[in-house]
Amino acid sequence: xxxxxxxxxxxxxxxxxxxxxxxxxxxxxxxxxxxxxxxxxxxxxxxxxxxxxxxxxxxxxxxxxxxxxxxxxxxxxxxxxxxxxxxxxxxxxxxxxxxxxxxxxxxxxxxxxxxxxxxxxxxxxxxxxxxxxxxxxxxxxxxxxxxxxxxxxxxxxxxxxxxxxxxxxxxxxxxxxxxxxxxxxxxxxxxxxxxxxxxxxxxxxxxxxxxxxxxxxxxxxxxxxxxxxxxxxxxxxxxxxxxxxxxxxxxxxxxxxxxxxxxxxxxxxxxxxxxxxxxxxxxxxxxxxxxxx
Numbered sequence: 001x002x003x004x005x006x007x008x009x010x011x012x013x014x015x016x017x018x019x020x021x022x023x024x025x026x027x028x029x030x031x032x033x034x035x036x037x038x039x040x041x042x043x044x045x046x047x048x049x050x051x052x053x054x055x056x057x058x059x060x061x062x063x064x065x066x067x068x069x070x071x072x073x074x075x076x077x078x079x080x081x082x083x084x085x086x087x088x089x090x091x092x093x094x095x096x097x098x099x100x101x102x103x104x105x106x107x108x109x110x111x112x113x114x115x116x117x118x119x120x121x122x123x124x125x126x127x128x129x130x131x132x133x134x135x136x137x138x139x140x141x142x143x144x145x146x147x148x149x150x151x152x153x154x155x156x157x158x159x160x161x162x163x164x165x166x167x168x169x170x171x172x173x174x175x176x177x178x179x180x181x182x183x184x185x186x187x188x189x190x191x192x193x194x195x196x197x198x199x200x201x202x203x204x205x206x207x208x209x210x211x212x213x214x215x216x217x218x219x220x221x222x223x224x225x226x227x228x229x230x231x232x233x234x235x236x237x238x239x240x241x242x243x244x245x246x247x248x249x250x251x252x253x254x255x256x257x258x259x260x261x262x263x264x265x266x267x268x269x270x271x272x273x274x275x276x277x278x279x280x281x282x283x284x285x286x287x288x289x290x291x292x293x
Contacts, residue, residue: 035147
């Protein structure tokens with residue numbers, strides 16, 4: 001029995017167990033960008049805050065291994081990471097750090113890349129722990145690294161729902177296109193994946209719409225991918241100040257234009273038709289896709 005078949009059997013047993021106990025699965029949303037410095041982690045955190053304000057249980061998985069943006073903005077340094085679950089047998093609850101409004105976040109650690117050589121017992125333990133996130137959260141937001149590294153692509157290929165953050169900078173637009181091109185050219189990419197774009201750090205709504213139109217036109221023409229504009233985030237003074245203060249603008253200045261934009265985006269995401277079951281497959285299913293099974 002090869003590694004993929006072994007993992008499929010473990011996940012299948014876990015999903016049967018979850019079905020029998022009627023455990024609700026979480027919605028998994030992955031936030032990414034073609035380059036750094038576009039405000040990707042800021043988007044992830046502020047969306048988490050807005051979901052929390054809606055009464056949702058929210059967790060953030062910080063999968064940006066090179067940086068620690070989530071913990072810096074949350075003002076909390078995690079003692080453990082997902083790697084401690086994989087390699088040290090810790091429970092998933094023990095590696096969750098609480099940030100503002102009791103929003104939990106998990107540091108991915110470098111251990112989540114290259115899990116193809118884990119034994120059956122370790123895989124079984126890991127899958128059961130990953131599946132527990134479905135009990136603990138209505139929404140899991142995965143904040144990937146920036147760019148087109150293998151680790152970033154692995155998370156995106158596993159995702160049913162991707163938010164791509166871009167800015168008016170020419171390099172941000174070209175790098176966003178390059179990321180989508182790399183995604184589309186991978187044999188594991190699924191056409192049903194939802195691709196949504198946030199135009200960030202723009203001067204006005206009109207500028208954000210023009211930015212999206214510019215990107216969407218070339219993406220549709222040359223890649224044949226369908227995207228949608230999820231929202232526009234203005235670069236106002238409140239957002240700049242909140243970043244400097246290492247605080248989400250949706251907490252520091254909830255009435256600011258940028259904070260209201262995050263609220264509109266969160267409302268849009270939560271108003272997706274319930275008939276679209278693609279959004280509620282949970283963390284066990286995400287992990288299965290992450291490992292290529």
